[in-house]
Amino acid sequence: MTAFLATGVVAQDLRVAAYDPGLTRKGPGLLLRDIRRADPQVLAAAQVIAAAAPDVIVLTGFDWDGDGLALAAFAAVLEQAGHPMPHRFAARPNSGWPTGLDGNGDGRAGGADDAQGFGQFSGQNGMAILSRLPLGTVTDHSAVLWRDLPGTLMPRLPPEVAEIQRLSSTAHWDVPVLTGRGALHLLAWSATPPVFDGPEDRNGRRNHDEAAFWLHHLPPAPFVLAGTPNLDPVDGEGRPEAMAALLDHAQDPQPRGAFQPEQTGVNATHRGDPALDTGVFDPAGPGNLRVDYVLPAKGLRVTGSGVIWPAPGDPLAAVVEAASEHRLVWVDIDLGSLTAPEP
Template sequence: MKPLAIATAACLPLALCFLSSAPTLAESAPSSTTDVLTVATFNASLNREAPGQLLDDLTTADNAQASNVAETIQRVDPDIILINEFDYEANATAVDLFRTNYLEVPHNGAQPVSYPYSWSGSVNTGVPSGFDLDGDGSTTGPSDAWGFGKFPGQYGFVVYSKYPIKNDQVRSFQHFLWKDMPGALLPTKSDGTSWYSDEVLNAFPLSSKTHVDLPIDVDGTTIHVLAAHPTPPSFDGAEQRNKKRNFDEIRLWADYVANRADYLYDDNGAKGGLTEDANFVILGDYNSDPLDGDSYPGAIDQLLVSPQVVDTAPTSLGGTREAELQGGANLTHRTNPAYDTGDFSDDPRPGNLRIDYVLPNVGTQVEEAGVFWPTRDDELFRLTGLAPFPTSDHRLVWSKLRFPRSLTPSEPNPSTSQRETPSPSGEEPRLANSGAHSGLPGVAIGVGAGGALLLARQRARLRSRA
């Protein structure tokens, strides 16, 4: 028996060697997903009434609203953020000023945030059409611009990123004509004839601002940030010109990610949408609630129930509480108020709505998602407040995501002439921390059959009040 015992003892070091090496092998295996990315969208209401006003406000570091916007962003610390309603100007000076004078300066104990990369581009808002688009007998009002606006660039948007933007692969769809979308919901008069003449339709862009695909390199994996801000589906008559345009602006991205965009051409003339294996995240204020408000039926559901899209369903306790406290139209809403992202209590008809979205591709792991909407007893409620709002009537929406990692380099999209805002320095991006105020726990969504079931249950919760 002793030889057996000796032999067994002799084998133990070898076995222990194999056992001790196993964790090292496991640790060295590449992850199938990216590190956690915090991705956000925020209609920050940094639009102004005249050109140059935003630039003036950001030249110094003491604008109260801009400080509130910056602090809100710092509290969440996203890796990538789309800011809607940030007036565009060709030199992008305002983009740099907001970064250096506000984002990179601490506010009320919140840590500064640095974004070496950013993008802004021209938009259709405020660009005169020369036509009487709203039928009021004049061709010079803000409703007669290709997108509602008092001056070119009003209500533009900017994307800030801690990761490099692939400038030579950016695609924009600012000039894609509405009439060129197959089955477009073009508005009609009561007699069934077109609301717009052929002359108008031959120049009418679908996008009220612009739609832009920004490929971002996240440690070798490309994430396509799909940014837009469709027109509000209101302020029109029986022809429903804004409702229908909003629907088709949302449809553009639904087709783009679903291999249905053969008809679509970008501003460089290149056609088509994303490949089926592409990672993407759709961001922005889409001015459409799934069940309430003025949307054309099914508008945002083109994305929320798309087989290519994950509804991250961000929530907040503040949204629920405000719907209860404000009452009015909120009491008849069908969407769960925990999902609301906009406070429209000063207009009793729509009430508060879910209209801002962070929607990644299926296969993305959603670790947490939230709406920055503190309750009234929270110290940070000063950043959201009540009308007249100290910051914006929208709330920042964020999701913590793990995208499928690219195993091979992504094929480049057709390039475009859109510009990127110059980086202020060669500073390397840094990873986000988790200093977010969400109010309610986020929703984790799995992949495969279990994930589909959870998504279905999630959608059911979305359509019922808490």
């Protein structure tokens, strides 16, 4: 464990994190099975979170089930790893939610591409919130139709698809974290990657609009945007305009990792600072990218930030690699900069 990881959050700070731990499987119930079996990848993901010691974390890439069994089981594993987070929230995501329509125009209905968000079963690759602190009443925006977003970039879709197509490929949640010194609104989302489509750029347009959604739903209270927007601001594919527009309202602490692999192959052509990357992807494809974010409102005071990417000699390095292709991102916020009363 590196020195900065060993340092706990001081009393006046709140550590907010975002992480895709890769806790998604190919069928319903398989994640719960793996958690109960103490699967090494599950244990590695819990160890990464425990090392970061967040007060609240947005988990993307986490399978949802109707009874919340997988999330409860993972919270128990995390407690065993030394970092209890007793408060949690998850709701049915759009990923894998069947529409009964041929959403991708291949002449067949019922495939993963025909769901509200890509998924082989309802709840695959969902989201969850874990917290040390109590959570207030959550506002779930996930049912908003794509066509209803002001200024939408939605491409022309068959009328029957456009009538039911939701904007969120996974979810959009406003989760109040009750700190005792004011509520901090956690604005959480996980967007579709802006790839895997054709010249119509459906995924690229949707990825843009999933970020643009928050421009119309920022609360008047202190907030933090957190999750996996799946968009690097300078490298890879996608439309960065909406993410850039969010920075008129939020600040980017630019969390940095302690180590980055040698920048060879496609990474050598990247323009972005590799210390800001949060994902290790195919070197023959996009390479390493920054796709996970924690962006506090401009009025909040940031006291620290980082990406959990240890150097090879660090004992945590192998654990991080075994857990996920994503890296955990954290930001510390001075609780004294929260001024809104709790609901």
